[in-house]
Amino acid sequence: MKQYQMLIGGHWTDPAAGEWIDSIEPFSGEVIARIPRGSAADAGAAVDAAHAAFHDPAWSELTATARGALLRKLAALIERDAARLADIERSCNGKNITEVAGQARNVAQWFYYYAGLADKIEGAVVPINKPGVFNYVRYEPLGVVAAITPWNSPLALTAWKMAPALACGNTMVIKPSEYTSPPLLELGALALEAGIPPGVVNVITGYGSEIGAALIENRKVAKIAFTGGDFGGREVAVAAARHFKKVTLELGGKSANIVFDDADFDQAVNGAIAGIFGAAGQTCMAGSRLLVQRGIHDRFVARLVEIASQARIGDPALPDTQVGPIATKAQHEKVLRYIDIAKDEGATCILGGRPLSGPGYGQGQFISPTIFTGVTNAMRIAREEVFGPVLAVIPFDEVDEALAIANDSDFGLAAAVWTQDLHRALYCVDRLEAGTVWVNNYRSTSFTTPFGGYKNSGIGREGGTEAVKEYLQPKSVWITTRPNKANPWVLG
Numbered sequence: 001m002k003q004y005q006m007l008i009g010g011h012w013t014d015p016a017a018g019e020w021i022d023s024i025e026p027f028s029g030e031v032i033a034r035i036p037r038g039s040a041a042d043a044g045a046a047v048d049a050a051h052a053a054f055h056d057p058a059w060s061e062l063t064a065t066a067r068g069a070l071l072r073k074l075a076a077l078i079e080r081d082a083a084r085l086a087d088i089e090r091s092c093n094g095k096n097i098t099e100v101a102g103q104a105r106n107v108a109q110w111f112y113y114y115a116g117l118a119d120k121i122e123g124a125v126v127p128i129n130k131p132g133v134f135n136y137v138r139y140e141p142l143g144v145v146a147a148i149t150p151w152n153s154p155l156a157l158t159a160w161k162m163a164p165a166l167a168c169g170n171t172m173v174i175k176p177s178e179y180t181s182p183p184l185l186e187l188g189a190l191a192l193e194a195g196i197p198p199g200v201v202n203v204i205t206g207y208g209s210e211i212g213a214a215l216i217e218n219r220k221v222a223k224i225a226f227t228g229g230d231f232g233g234r235e236v237a238v239a240a241a242r243h244f245k246k247v248t249l250e251l252g253g254k255s256a257n258i259v260f261d262d263a264d265f266d267q268a269v270n271g272a273i274a275g276i277f278g279a280a281g282q283t284c285m286a287g288s289r290l291l292v293q294r295g296i297h298d299r300f301v302a303r304l305v306e307i308a309s310q311a312r313i314g315d316p317a318l319p320d321t322q323v324g325p326i327a328t329k330a331q332h333e334k335v336l337r338y339i340d341i342a343k344d345e346g347a348t349c350i351l352g353g354r355p356l357s358g359p360g361y362g363q364g365q366f367i368s369p370t371i372f373t374g375v376t377n378a379m380r381i382a383r384e385e386v387f388g389p390v391l392a393v394i395p396f397d398e399v400d401e402a403l404a405i406a407n408d409s410d411f412g413l414a415a416a417v418w419t420q421d422l423h424r425a426l427y428c429v430d431r432l433e434a435g436t437v438w439v440n441n442y443r444s445t446s447f448t449t450p451f452g453g454y455k456n457s458g459i460g461r462e463g464g465t466e467a468v469k470e471y472l473q474p475k476s477v478w479i480t481t482r483p484n485k486a487n488p489w490v491l492g
């Protein structure tokens with residue numbers, strides 16, 4: 001069993017308080033690693049190191065091209081170690097090895113993309129409406145970025161922040177979820193191996209409630225990039241606002257997956273299954289509200305039940321497992337609570353709705369794929385994020401009714417539309433209040449396009465060229481181009 005240290009200023013460091021947290025494998029229930037239980041003192045040291053690195057010529061005087069070259073080296077190392085990183089991630093969050101292996105390879109692509117972008121971020125020459133001046137705008141890094149990430153996709157969601165932040169010349173303190181810190185401590189080691197100067201990437205571990213405030217309130221931190229639940233997100237946003245910190249918030253969702261009666265039936269069924277049972281529903285973009293046009297509702301639901309009831313549930317390390325365990329005990333209890341709430345509110349549980357244990361399930365906290373019909377959009381199962389394999393099916397008749405239901409949500413992370421009618425698809429795309437809309441597909445993401453939420457699903461965007469705007473600030477520069485003896489008492 002590995003006992004990790006934190007990465008602070010390029011050094012592997014024990015926690016100041018000498019305390020550790022067990023990392024538990026969701027499937028076996030075994031302690032697979034120990035991570036430092038960082039304190040406010042450790043957070044302060046990491047911020048000091050990142051702040052010093054930001055001003056150190058070893059980083060601040062690198063050209064953007066040189067920064068890109070370092071990121072490319074890091075990408076190559078991630079590619080080299082993708083299988084190892086994926087296995088560590090799987091052992092921490094219990095996600096299927098096939099899913100995390102694909103994600104780990106994709107993490108390298110994020111670094112390649114932003115490595116290429118680093119020296120293509122240009123300023124502007126501005127045609128000022130005054131004679132005798134030359135004005136240009138340059139884009140500068142913010143400084144120290146604190147990245148706080150959740151347990152469901154630790155490597156990917158950190159890369160979404162780290163790659164653009166470093167490409168733009170910032171330095172970082174990464175605070176992973178207490179449940180999934182090992183993959184990010186390993187990523188920190190790869191950053192050092194790639195030759196990224198010490199202190200540019202720091203990784204501290206521990207509980208958000210214990211070190212979050214110390215990070216957010218530290219005056220040397222310029223920005224918080226947070227991915228997590230709306231509860232933690234609100235706390236972070238409030239704390240950041242007190243100190244006028246810039247924030248990016250990537251929060252939860254209750255995404256509507258809308259199936260019209262003319263949709264390619266089998267494709268739409270697959271999309272609905274992938275939307276909610278992929279990663280056992282532990283994904284921010286889960287299609288947890290399935291809106292089905294009434295004419296095909298019963299046939300569609302019957303097919304969903306048929307497929308979901310045959311899902312191979314079990315050890316996520318096995319390549320043919322389709323549904324793995326719930327990552328944590330607390331999350332398992334939360335999902336079961338929501339199942340009870342849905343039943344109490346009058347929804348009909350037509351599949352699953354119970355924990356699974358016994359042979360083949362190890363010591364894991366499993367929940368069988370669960371489908372509720374007879375759901376109304378007023379029920380909590382349709383309004384609140386469950387973050388588990390629980391689908392709420394809502395029937396509708398007309399397109400505008402579907403849109404009204406879809407948009408009647410505090411969240412706005414993603415939505416999907418299944419139809420063969422292009423006009424209807426685009427009508428929906430225009431009206432859906434969501435940061436991502438899929439037409440005839442679900443759960444697609446890429447480093448080349450922005451991802452983020454409307455409404456309570458967040459603030460800001462990750463991915464694509466949009467993301468660099470989140471890690472830069474413009475500076476307007478005025479240069480007098482001819483002698484100027486203007487009246488000093490009059491504003492020029």
Ligand code: NAD
Nearest residue numbers: 149150151176177208212228229232235250251252253284
């Ligand atoms: P969480 O909010 O409990 O924790 C996220 C991170 O925040 C952890 O590192 C945690 O230690 C830290 N944290 C918690 N409270 C804090 C505080 N007061 N101050 C500072 N840090 C604090 O989320 P989770 O349970 O780890 O992850 C699941 C959630 O993440 C779901 O709601 C999911 O929708 C969301 N998520 C969103 C996206 C997206 O891109 N929109 C992607 C993945 C997950």
